[in-house]
Amino acid sequence: MYWFIEKGSITSTPGFKAAGIFCGIKKKKKDLALIYSKLPSIAAGTFTLNKVKAAPLLLTQEVIRKDNNVKAVIINSGNANACTGETGDIDAKEIQSFCAHKLGILPGEVLVASTGVIGKALPMTNLLNGINSIIPLLSEQGGTDAAEAIMTTDMKIKSFAIKIELKDKQITLGSISKGSGMIAPNMATMLAFISTDAKIGKKLLQDILSEAVNQSFNKISVDGETSTNDMVILLANSASGIEIKKDSPEYFEFKNALNELCIIMAKSIVSDGEGATKLVTIKVTGAASETDANLVGKSISNSALVKTALYGSDANWGRIISAAGHSGADLIPEKVSISFNEFPILHQNFKVNLDEKKVSKILSNPEFTIKIDLGIGNDESIWWTCDFSEEYIRINSDYRT
Amino acid sequence: MYWFIEKGSITSTPGFKAAGIFCGIKKKKKDLALIYSKLPSIAAGTFTLNKVKAAPLLLTQEVIRKDNNVKAVIINSGNANACTGETGDIDAKEIQSFCAHKLGILPGEVLVASTGVIGKALPMTNLLNGINSIIPLLSEQGGTDAAEAIMTTDMKIKSFAIKIELKDKQITLGSISKGSGMIAPNMATMLAFISTDAKIGKKLLQDILSEAVNQSFNKISVDGETSTNDMVILLANSASGIEIKKDSPEYFEFKNALNELCIIMAKSIVSDGEGATKLVTIKVTGAASETDANLVGKSISNSALVKTALYGSDANWGRIISAAGHSGADLIPEKVSISFNEFPILHQNFKVNLDEKKVSKILSNPEFTIKIDLGIGNDESIWWTCDFSEEYIRINSDYRT
Numbered sequence: 001m002y003w004f005i006e007k008g009s010i011t012s013t014p015g016f017k018a019a020g021i022f023c024g025i026k027k028k029k030k031d032l033a034l035i036y037s038k039l040p041s042i043a044a045g046t047f048t049l050n051k052v053k054a055a056p057l058l059l060t061q062e063v064i065r066k067d068n069n070v071k072a073v074i075i076n077s078g079n080a081n082a083c084t085g086e087t088g089d090i091d092a093k094e095i096q097s098f099c100a101h102k103l104g105i106l107p108g109e110v111l112v113a114s115t116g117v118i119g120k121a122l123p124m125t126n127l128l129n130g131i132n133s134i135i136p137l138l139s140e141q142g143g144t145d146a147a148e149a150i151m152t153t154d155m156k157i158k159s160f161a162i163k164i165e166l167k168d169k170q171i172t173l174g175s176i177s178k179g180s181g182m183i184a185p186n187m188a189t190m191l192a193f194i195s196t197d198a199k200i201g202k203k204l205l206q207d208i209l210s211e212a213v214n215q216s217f218n219k220i221s222v223d224g225e226t227s228t229n230d231m232v233i234l235l236a237n238s239a240s241g242i243e244i245k246k247d248s249p250e251y252f253e254f255k256n257a258l259n260e261l262c263i264i265m266a267k268s269i270v271s272d273g274e275g276a277t278k279l280v281t282i283k284v285t286g287a288a289s290e291t292d293a294n295l296v297g298k299s300i301s302n303s304a305l306v307k308t309a310l311y312g313s314d315a316n317w318g319r320i321i322s323a324a325g326h327s328g329a330d331l332i333p334e335k336v337s338i339s340f341n342e343f344p345i346l347h348q349n350f351k352v353n354l355d356e357k358k359v360s361k362i363l364s365n366p367e368f369t370i371k372i373d374l375g376i377g378n379d380e381s382i383w384w385t386c387d388f389s390e391e392y393i394r395i396n397s398d399y400r401t
Numbered sequence: 402m403y404w405f406i407e408k409g410s411i412t413s414t415p416g417f418k419a420a421g422i423f424c425g426i427k428k429k430k431k432d433l434a435l436i437y438s439k440l441p442s443i444a445a446g447t448f449t450l451n452k453v454k455a456a457p458l459l460l461t462q463e464v465i466r467k468d469n470n471v472k473a474v475i476i477n478s479g480n481a482n483a484c485t486g487e488t489g490d491i492d493a494k495e496i497q498s499f500c501a502h503k504l505g506i507l508p509g510e511v512l513v514a515s516t517g518v519i520g521k522a523l524p525m526t527n528l529l530n531g532i533n534s535i536i537p538l539l540s541e542q543g544g545t546d547a548a549e550a551i552m553t554t555d556m557k558i559k560s561f562a563i564k565i566e567l568k569d570k571q572i573t574l575g576s577i578s579k580g581s582g583m584i585a586p587n588m589a590t591m592l593a594f595i596s597t598d599a600k601i602g603k604k605l606l607q608d609i610l611s612e613a614v615n616q617s618f619n620k621i622s623v624d625g626e627t628s629t630n631d632m633v634i635l636l637a638n639s640a641s642g643i644e645i646k647k648d649s650p651e652y653f654e655f656k657n658a659l660n661e662l663c664i665i666m667a668k669s670i671v672s673d674g675e676g677a678t679k680l681v682t683i684k685v686t687g688a689a690s691e692t693d694a695n696l697v698g699k700s701i702s703n704s705a706l707v708k709t710a711l712y713g714s715d716a717n718w719g720r721i722i723s724a725a726g727h728s729g730a731d732l733i734p735e736k737v738s739i740s741f742n743e744f745p746i747l748h749q750n751f752k753v754n755l756d757e758k759k760v761s762k763i764l765s766n767p768e769f770t771i772k773i774d775l776g777i778g779n780d781e782s783i784w785w786t787c788d789f790s791e792e793y794i795r796i797n798s799d800y801r802t
Contacts, residue, residue: 052726052734085751118719228723308794318484318519322629325453333453350486390791393709
């Protein structure tokens with residue numbers, strides 16, 4: 001059994017402190033976050049598949065691969081430290097070792113993450129001064145400050161936590177995340193940091209995280225892009241003393257709660273997508289294979305034509321079936337049916353049943369579901385997308401300047 | 402040797418007549434076009450790869466597969482006759498046979514095409530009355546009327562012709578086309594009809610067309626979509642008496658001219674993309690394979706983030722390299738270099754040389770080239786794309802209503 005903690009954050013988990021400050025990378029807003037646990041954590045991570053990877057991401061990947069004790073994560077927003085060549089590598093390493101030194105821990109115990117503009121060197125003086133300033137501010141209430149400090153074009157702070165109730169004990173999962181533009185399957189300008197006080201082996205932690213990410217962050221789309229910096233990090237500091245062993249009752253409880261937390265985070269990223277006014281769930285059923293169900297879900301979620309129609313509250317099922325048709329999935333057009341929430345719009349053999357008033361009312365809601373049944377198999381998948389408004393263009397045509 | 406004919410059209414080719422009228426599918430604008438050659442034509446075609454195919458497209462595909470004499474093409478805009486089930490099939494066939502009957506030819510000599518809204522039955526009475534009205538209007542000056550009648554959200558009429566000069570004779574290639582939204586690799590809401598008076602075998606004609614389409618229409622992108630109705634049709638009525646045999650001098654002249662015509666048509670479709678303000682050529686060089694060069698070209702051409710940056714005249718090379726990085730192509734980030742027109746912006750090893758003023762001036766032009774060199778091989782490809790403006794959203798969020 002689990003429940004969401006009101007105003008929960010990454011610091012809801014016992015043993016985790018955090019802070020978020022302005023250090024001078026952005027013009028005014030908070031731009032530096034630090035997460036810290038005195039107890040060392042086992043760490044797992046999933047990373048962008050973009051072949052252009054930012055320096056901090058490569059460094060963090062290496063730490064997670066090699067080291068077993070992680071105590072801190074230092075994150076800046078406003079500058080991605082991507083495509084910055086050797087300078088970028090040197091800067092990321094300097095941030096890591098400076099932060100470790102100031103915290104009195106080892107460089108291999110510090111993870112580094114960045115998000116923001118590509119191709120510009122970090123303002124290192126500001127950043128290192130920032131590290132000096134942020135350490136004394138670490139606190140058990142600092143989660144939301146940290147969440148605020150990792151935002152770029154996000155409109156809302158993303159901070160959630162879950163309490164898992166076991167027989168006589170509790171495990172916590174806390175999180176902060178950021179998203180907005182460039183969200184597409186397989187991690188895109190998206191950062192998520194999750195804390196837990198469970199005690200768990202490294203391989204099992206990685207397996208559970210990878211599965212959760214696959215059902216959540218890899219099923220969302222804002223604009224079909226995949227960025228250079230994206231990562232989901234899960235730190236387990238074992239403070240609860242409760243050990244998670246594969247296939248134990250605790251294991252299933254933990255897995256379910258983590259899945260749920262990742263879905264909540266992923267949905268919050270989509271619904272706060274650049275210029276988004278609606279959060280739309282795409283349920284694909286009746287596919288010939290899981291791969292096909294995902295191809296269809298991804299194609300509909302990424303379709304600029306579907307997303308603009310959603311913005312206009314237009315029940316344009318033609319664009320939905322067309323997006324399914326060019327997804328590459330097996331598909332027999334006559335077998336496809338489509339519903340908006342529980343109202344069937346398109347039956348098999350292209351029988352249309354479109355009560356424009358009723359449907360337009362559904363489509364005007366800030367949240368609804370489109371169900372597409374391919375009618376040829378038993379596989380399914382769930383995706384989340386947002387609509388596509390003029391605001392997306394406005395934000396992205398002058399983001400850099 | 403060849404040159405473009407001023408104000409050329411599909412009727413620039415000897416033996417071809419055309420007309421375009423309003424018949425009552427749209428509210429006011431021309432919506433029915435007819436192309437006719439008394440001399441029968443050999444026909445070749447390339448068709449959408451979307452698994453959802455419109456009724457008229459399936460019918461036309463069948464005619465081209467089976468029959469060797471084509472004399473007419475009847476095209477309506479405003480309604481795609483797609484996802485219309487059995488009714489749609491019956492309607493497409495009725496249009497074909499009614500048109501054949503009225504022209505005094507066989508149904509198997511008539512091709513049918515539609516473009517417009519998906520999922521609505523055609524207003525058949527208006528359409529058949531339209532066929533009655535349009536036949537007497539067929540003329541050797543009717544090409545541009547036909548071009549106008551196949552437009553949907555296009556802003557400009559697309560009508561071009563080329564004259565090929567041989568030793569003592571001439572061959573003509575005439576065309577009309579339409580595009581606008583939903584243009585993406587492999588034919589998307591895009592219709593193109595090409596006439597020629599060359600004498601040529603069916604297989605050779607198809608091969609030459611497929612190759613030309615691959616280097617032109619399949620290398621353009623407005624919004625990454627692929628539609629249900631798209632086709633490129635080439636009709637050769639042999640009126641010139643000049644026979645094109647494989648690998649003859651005429652063959653190479655003809656092939657070059659057709660390639661050029663298809664590129665001109667494709668570029669005109671991109672530069673008239675929904676809400677487009679700029680036509681951008683993407684030259685990919687130094688790729689490890691042609692497939693990779695195309696993956697990179699396609700990914701950059703389709704990137705919403707690149708396209709919004711182009712709209713904002715923002716020299717955001719970070720988004721370009723990021724789009725290349727998630728294209729799936731082999732890529733070593735440090736080896737990539739990027740130029741805008743002839744100005745290098747990014748050298749290998751992330752050495753940036755960005756004269757913002759100069760580059761912003763280039764990016765404010767209505768037409769420019771972005772060159773990305775992957776630096777790891779010898780393969781290349783050329784793509785064309787447009788920028789992405791608020792206008793695209795506006796058009797597509799209330800297109801149907």
